[in-house]
Amino acid sequence: MAKGQQADKELTDVLNQLWRLDTNRLRPGTDYIISLQGRAGYVAQGSNYARDNAKAPLFTYVNEDKLKGIKTYLHFMNLLDNYEVSTGVSETVTSEEQKENMLFIDSIMETNVMKCAHKYLVRKGQSQSDPGQFKKQLYDIWFRLYHRDRSGGEDSCGFEHVFVGETKFDREIMGLHNWIQFYLQEKHNHIDYKGYKARQGKDTPDEDDHVLNLQFSWKGLVKAxxxxxxxxxxxxxxxxxxxxxxxxxxxxTSVVVKVDEYVLELVVYRHRGSIGTSYPTLLSSNHRDL
Structure with a gap:
């Protein structure tokens, strides 16, 4: 681990419990195949140009039978078309979309991963033990609408920003930190993968790494x-x-944790009682860091 990086031991322990319980995780080389290709190039501030150092897509193959056959993935994918991408455009949540949100929360609450997280948060005094109350808490954190652009109505929520992605004034990509959304957008030629960013302690990531720092274009904009x-x-x-x-x-909030073989910085921004954004940054994936 690089000098100055101190892993949060308690969070490391609980997140490794979640990692071990994540039996729905897809296996690299079997359930999906990626092609990393070249390194991400320099992007000037305010620019929407990046040299394409990856002529082929990031995802060579994904087992869509698993995406459609695992309940949490299926309900997750049903949410991806529920949002207006541009900030400043008010969101309207229909009763059908609200039902989809709840079906997703219900499905993840059935998993050992979320049960473990709930149990930990109850023990730490951050959640109530009643599953129904925890579901409401999850809804408020991830799906409650708020103003991201003050010029309009309620135009954003944590789920949209982190998992779906947004654009700001047609000048900037915000969020979009989810591999499933990336894959689906890439499949429909909406995303152009440009390359990867090297991490500390290792020049080239592995194609079986479960965390990557990526550069791409989407909706005519570039995410450096x-x-x-x-x-x-x-x-x-x-x-x-x-x-x-x-x-x-x-x-x-920024914490450094060691999850499996990965040293990560996990960042979460708060927007009052909801998530503004959250994302991982891969710092190292070297077994000598263990």
């Missing part, structure tokens, strides 16, 4: 670097970032 888990289940990400959100009252 965005951290994303790869292959993990929706419930794992929801559990992990919910814990970090509830264990801090700071507007910006």
């Amino acid at each position: 670097i965005g951290g994303s888990f790869i292959g993990v289940s929706p419930e794992f990400e929801m559990a992990l970032f919910t814990i970090i959100f509830l264990m801090s009252t700071e507007k910006r």
